[in-house]
Amino acid sequence: MRLFSTWLSGLAFSPLALAFWPSSDVYNSVQVPESPYNNDQPKVKVETLFQFPNNGSWIDNMVVRSDGNLLLTRLDTPEVWQVNTTSGNATLVHSFPNVTSCFGISEIADDVFAVVIGDFDSKTYQPTAGSFSVQKLDFSKKNATQDERALAGPTASEIAAVPESLALNGMATFAQDSNLVLVADSLMGVIWKVDTETGDYAVALNHTTMTAAPGPLPLGINSCTVLGEYVYYTSTTRMQYCRVKVDKEANAVGDYEVIASGFLPDNIELTPDGTAYIPTDPQNGVVRITPLGQIALVAGGQISMEMPGPTSTRLSKDRDVLYVGTSGGQIAPVLGTFTEPAKVVKITLQS
Structure with a gap:
């Protein structure tokens, strides 16, 4: 039996959440009478933009390019x-050799992206410690047209191997005027910082909210992102969405807060x-989730087949569209099957 399915069945404290998704009225984690945020369940239109042909395919992360794709x-x-977000057509742009998987992706310069790669068994959910690194995909060809850049594909190079890491996962660019990216280590329960110019790296943030909850699945911090002076992150088995205030070197200067x-x-x-x-x-x-921690369902739900196994969300440039990548429900099949x-x-x- 899969570890995640076993762990889910042991969540005796939240059977309702795992059997049915409550309405937004019931499921708000924080009730603020005079909240400036309206968080009623939004009206949405849900449609499939693109789908891979085979079961077992798994989208881990996404990013929106400057052209909207x-x-x-x-x-x-x-x-x-x-x-292509207009036509729905999809093309392979790069395959990394000598590893099994790709994880976080983040834009670090105009049309230049950092990508986390490593070895991970998508059937047993076991990472291979020491196999993880941060790579660069450079699509920027300054004298080429947009079509020429698309046809040529990116130039790939290594930013840094991080052999001390156990399971690198989600990643975020720290700041526009910084060479740093932040990378969540789901097994170690920390956030690494990696200098994309020098390849230097170190643990930046380390807190109990980033570690895995007791149980058979050692999945702690899953992803991170940056807004203003705060690093926001998710911790999967602890079922928490958190943030911490940081300085210009990505060191914590405030309390670690659980938002929801x-x-x-x-x-x-x-x-x-x-x-x-x-x-x-x-x-x-x-x-x-509002900044005050109020939660509303946007789309899908525990027994819904709209989007089995959503893993990543990205807003369009005008923020009118939310793109969602899925795993196809591999971790926990809808209705068990x-x-x-x-x-x-x-x-x-x-x-």
């Missing part, structure tokens, strides 16, 4: 794909006002 990483194979809890978070997408969109992979939905190939879901946010 998506780059996505795959966990089941060491590949990065591009999805009680659900199974994966990656994070943040708006400028601090509103988060978080996929809940085993719970088959996407939630919206239904899985499908990984896909990109397009959620149009309607006023």
Whole structure:
């Protein structure tokens, strides 16, 4: 039996959350009578933009390029794909040799991206310690047209191998005027900082909220992102969405705060006002969380087949569309049996 399924069945403290997704009225984790944020369940249109042909495919993370198209990483194979958000057509843009999987991806310069790669068994959920590194994919060809850049593909190079890491996962660019990226280590329960120019790296943030909860699945911090002076992160088995204030070197200078809890978070997408969109992979939905911690369901749900196993969310440049990448429900099949190939879901946010 899969470790995650075993761990889910042991969550005796939240059977309701795992059997059915409560309405936003019931599921708000913080009730603030005079909240400036309206967090009613939004009106949305949900449609499939692209789907891979085979079961077992698994989208881990995504990023929106400057042209509005998506780059996505795959966990089941060491590949990065591009999805045209207008046509829905997808193309393989790069395959990394000598590893099994791709994880976090983040833009570090104009059309230049850092990508986490390593060895991970998508059937047993076991990473290979010491196999992880941060790579660079450079799509920027200054004298080429956009079509020429797309046809040529990116130039790949290594930024840094991190042999001390145990399971690198989600990643975020720290600041526009910084060479740093932050990388979550799900097994070690820390956030590494990596200098994309020198390749130097060190542990930046380390707290109990980043470590795995007691149980058979050692999955702690899953993803991180940055807004203003804060690093935001999700901790999956602890079922927490948190933040911490940091200085210019990504060192903690404030308390580690739990913003919301009680659900199974994966990656994070943040708006400028601090509103988060978080996929809940085993719970088959996407939630919206206000800066005050109020939770509302955006789409999907525990027994919904709209988006089995959502892993990553990204907003379009105008923030009218939320793109969701999925694992096809591999971690926890819908109703115990239904899985499908990984896909990109397009959620149009309607006023």
